[in-house]
Amino acid sequence: MKSVLVMTDSTCDLPRDWIARYDIRVVPTYVHFGLESLADDGVQITRPEFYRRLTTVAELPKTSAPPPGQVLAVMQQALADAEHVIGITAPAKLSGIFNTFRLAAEQSAPQRVTLIDSGLVSMGLGWLVLLAAKRAQAGVAPAAIAAEVRTAVPRADVWAALDTFEYVRRSGRVGWATAMVGELFQIKPIIRLYDGVVSSVTRARTSQRAFAALAELAHDAAPLQHLAVMHTQFPEGGQRLREALADLVPLAEVPVVDVTPVLGVHVGPRALGVGVLRQA
Secondary structure, three states, X not given: OEEEEEEEEHHHOOOHHHHHHOOOEEEOOEEEEOOEEEEOOOOOOOHHHHXXXXXXXXXXXXXXXXXXXXXXXXXXXXXXXXXXXXXXXXOOOOOOHHHHHHHHHHHOOHHHXXXXXXXXXXXXXXXXXHHHHHHHHOOOOHHHHHHHXXXXXXXXXEEEEOOOOHHHHHHOOOHHHHHOOOOOOOOEEEEEEEOOEEEEEEEEXXXXXXXXXXXXXXXXXXXXXXXXXXXXXXXXXXXXXXXXOOOOOOHHHOOEEEOOHHHHHHHOOXXXXXXXXXXX
């Protein structure tokens, strides 16, 4: 039996080989096209298929946390495989995922489960999960791992440059976006997710200016311990952004990830983002 296993949700966007290497237990979130519910597991719906459907449906798909029973099953299996489980999730302010994990812990062995609200999604969350998983594999005690992750949370950040304002407005999840309808139709918004709050950082008139603004935000966050580039069905843009940030972190250490459909619903296609963990 292992000492510690790390558990998270699929909004972490971690590359599959990292998940396998560190035995990270991931519970898929869900996208709902009408009455059709699809797990974000890369099997029930692929990224290309999701974005094809997203741009053709009249009504935006809905998103949801994983069912309580599914979280409970994954957690109980992790507890059978390890003495302690550390769960790190998307923000409780934006999703019911954290609460679902909490309920599963209460129904399992609460004294053997430590839960952390990352306040982040995508590779902002991913870097914190990876930090915990590496420490777990190294044999660090659960309390020490949790303390290190909580210390790292304020150093993690996520920014995104959206190709269109339309999806974040239509999602209805961001109050300021709904209030600004009519003002931003020709604008490329740059947003930040930090501590569970989505805020508007700046606005650009063109895609190139949005790209430059995003690169500047990443440079301003330096020095960095980790950097990831994210995109929504825009791999060529992701590679170009990765190259523009080559002076911050060695390119071999910078993953380019296609963002989960659960987030793609809210940001739309052809968005670019960066997820960072600043140096301590």
